[in-house]
Amino acid sequence: MLEEVFRDEWGRVLASLVGFLGDFDRAEDAAQEAFAVAAQRWPEAGVPANPGAWLVTTARNRAIDRIRRERTLAGKVHLLSVPETVMEESDDTVIKDERLELIFTCCHPALPLEGQVALTLRALGGLGTAEIARAFLVSEETMKRRLSRAKNKIKATGIPFAVPGAHLLPDRLDAVLAVVYLIYNEGYRGRVDLGAEAIRLGQVLAALMPDEAEVHGLLALMMIHHARRLARFDGEDLVLLDDQDRSLWDMRRIAAGRAVLDRAYALGGRGPYVVQAVIASMQTREPIDWHRVAGLYGRLVELTGSPVVELNRAVAVAQAGDPAAALLAVDRLDLDGYLYFHSTRGELLRRLGRPAEARDAYRRALALATTAPERRFLTRRLEHF
Incomplete structure (x- = not known):
């Protein structure tokens, strides 16, 4: 239960404390103390009706106590003092x-x-x-x-x-x-x-x-x-x-x-x-309308000017049945250091019956791979030639 509350409330509690204290590190320390107190008390006392407000109140009180002890902000302590009952009823x-x-x-x-x-x-x-x-x-x-x-x-x-x-x-x-x-x-x-x-x-x-x-x-x-x-x-x-x-x-x-x-x-x-969300949604339909997906990627290119998006558009063009046009589009892109540029070229060249060039492209992609799943996938592709 505490772990679930932590995931749900951590950001809210920390945000309140950063605004209150004006310091990230001090706010994190206070939030961690409050969750530690909750881990001790809640198993016996039960989870409060408003756990977020309880945590904020506890954290603020702990922060105030620490500031008092350190005596570094003694002149401002009165500005930080917030009655617990007010926080318990906080909006x-x-x-x-x-x-x-x-x-x-x-x-x-x-x-x-x-x-x-x-x-x-x-x-x-x-x-x-x-x-x-x-x-x-x-x-x-x-x-x-x-x-x-x-x-x-x-x-x-x-x-x-x-x-x-x-x-x-x-x-x-x-x-x-x-x-x-x-x-x-x-x-x-x-x-x-x-x-x-x-x-x-x-x-x-x-x-x-x-x-x-x-x-x-x-x-x-x-x-x-x-x-x-x-x-x-x-x-x-x-x-x-x-x-x-x-x-x-x-x-x-x-x-x-x-x-x-x-x-x-x-x-x-x-x-x-x-x-992009429309494209993702369309790719969960059966069958996928690749012509429309390619058109949407074209719109996305207009919005972003991204060569990676243009690469994705080329993939959709190939899926729609025109790998030759897709390869022409890919070869106009300046993405030599991008793994998926080379793996896409490899697949297009394979479809067009150009195996030697496809192997070269897949080898270049493999050299750029950074994760084990990527390397295994590309190795299997090369083994199929």
């Missing part, structure tokens, strides 16, 4: 607003992207430093330094704990969505399960910003992709979409993702995340 919406402020603080453009991702996971996702380090294949010490640099930057530059003004919101929201999507993509590649954490963050954003179509678009995209995760691997082997066992797809989650997508559409959403 949960206040905590939600503070959580949104914390998301925007973590994703401030003054922070490097790696710092934004790590700090968002630590603050809102509730992941420990070791977990985040494993997810991004770095040492725990390296991740500690990234988190410290991000926190120090916030403190040194006075990054505000606040949602930015309306004129800054579109650019800042783009950064927030990009970080959440990056977190999801890391999980989607089969590492530590960051996919579920990213979806949780997406659900937080959707609840806090219910009128933002792109927020709902991103959430729908992640939910629909995540519903297919059990079919993407056979043991530790990667399975392509055409070969996936659809009985392993979670159709209830796919339906839930489509409902979120409907909400994005109702809000007039036609941005890149909404378009």
Whole structure:
């Protein structure tokens, strides 16, 4: 039970404490103390009716006690003293607003992207430093330094704990969505399960910003992709979409993702995340309308200008029956250092009856592979020639 409360309440409690104390490290210490107290008391006393408010109250009181003991902020202690009865009756919406402020603080453009991702996971996702380090294949010490640099930057530059003004919101929201999507993509590649954490963050954003179509678009995209995760691997082997066992797809989650997508559409959403969610939804239909998927990727290219999206469009063109046109499109792209550029070329060349060139492309892809499932998949492809 405590673990479930931790996942649900950590971000809310920490957000309230960061706003209250103005310091990430002090807030984390207080939150950890409050959860430790809960682990001792709740098994006997029972879980409070409002566990989030109880945790915030306990954490604030602990923080105040620590500040008093340290005597470093003695002149400001009276400003921090909050009656426990007030907090027990606190309006949960206040905590939600503070959580949104914390998301925007973590994703401030003054922070490097790696710092934004790590700090968002630590603050809102509730992941420990070791977990985040494993997810991004770095040492725990390296991740500690990234988190410290991000926190120090916030403190040194006075990054505000606040949602930015309306004129800054579109650019800042783009950064927030990009970080959440990056977190999801890391999980989607089969590492530590960051996919579920990213979806949780997406659900937080959707609840806090219910009128933002792109927020709902991103959430729908992640939910629909995540519903297919059990079919993407056979043991530790990667399975392509055409070969996936659809009985392993979670159709209830796919339906839930489509409902979120409907909400994005109702809000007039036609941005890149909404378009990607539509593509993901179409790829769960039987049969897949690859001509329409290719058209949607064309629209996405217009929105993003991304060569990776153009590569995906070429794949859809091939699936629609024209691998020659797809290869022409791929060969115009400057993606030599990208694994999937070479594996896509290899497949197109194979379909066009050019096995020697296909083997070369697959070998180049194999040289760029970074995970065991990718290497096994490409090795099997080469063995089939």
